Amino acid sequence: MNELQETARKLLSDGTVNVVIGYESGPRGVRAAFITAPEQADKLIFDTRCVQNLATYLNPRRTQITRLGKAAVVVKGCDARAVAGVIREKQIERANVVILAMRCGGVLQHPESDTPLNADTVSVRCANCKVREPKLFDYLLGELPPEPPVNTLRIEQIAALEKMTPSERWNFWSGQLSRCIRCHACREACPMCFCVKCTAEKSQPQWIDPSSTLQANRAWQTMRVLHQAGRCVDCLECERACPEHIPLSLLVGYVAEAVERRFDYVASDDPSVPAPFGVYRTDDDEEFIR
């Protein structure tokens, strides 16, 4: 029926790939689909409910997927930056993945609602999107939809937090992080978290207490966000995966803002652009150093 399904069918039937990772309609909304047979290709869909960042499934640690064979992955422009990230960090080879990039006009903040896109329903990450047509792709599919509306909710929330006093901010985060149950779903959903052994699980020395005390939760999120600094692609899968609805988008959003302000770097869909912590400039800002 459409370009995406045609391309997937062709790739599967001529043996270019063994599996196409895409989106399908499930009983409870859109879900990830792993299409291995050409005749199943017409299950694939792409619309504003396709929020999930499927680049997560390229993680070489996910052996139940890597054993299916060579993959093609359906990505939005923003997700293509995560694919670029895993290629940049040598987790996969560019030649071992086929990227089916969709031209994107924004996705929903809450895909289960399936409402039309407007400034309240569009995802906060779609605000001022620069990668609706990514540069990293093998096939660029679909028509370019009109630009998405801008949801300024996150920008306003971050600005409100910045206006608070330190102890008000501390109390805000204490309230949020005390709910954390340390399920580590934020890490598992993240396309850029692929360490074989996470620092949070190391016991000699034990950097992060695995129990869900407020202090340990705070240390865990601080570490996670610092490890993501300059690598995060702002897909906000961490926040979506969080069963306790902790506003992790504020943390990663703030750090992304700081990285852009200080190092003039935004997550790139070009794997050859170095991440900001792999390089330095002799004239980097040091106003905070005495």
Next chain:
Amino acid sequence: MSNEEVPCTDITWAPRVVAFVCNWCTYTGADLAGTSRLKMDPNVRVIKLPCSSRVNPLFIIKAFERGADGVIVSGCHTGDCHYSTGNYHARRRFAILHDLLQFMGVEEDRVTFAWVSASEGNKWQQVVNETTARVQQLGPFGAPQGQKGGAQ
């Protein structure tokens, strides 16, 4: 326990400050301050590391968890790194750490970043005394809120 910001009135309380310093510049500078008999507040515990880029942000988080009220991170001035580029990389990490800690509500004055060279004994004295004074002003880490840091 109240959530109000109350200045620390307990005069018997003295802040505990942990300093992560580089072996080549700041440690030698601190040594110079000592051999020059410069008077410094005795609240700082110095931890010597090979380079400021050895300072993992987790060190700082751990220090606060285990009861530090303030942290100093110090190394060679840029361009002077014994390993040529260590402090350039460290500076990038500290910049983001500095911003993130503030965003999470840690007072800016609790974490001091400084470049102190081997000949700057005076500057080390200044960094130590000023940091201690500022942390003294802020009070124990976690005290006003009753749940910050310390054992839970």
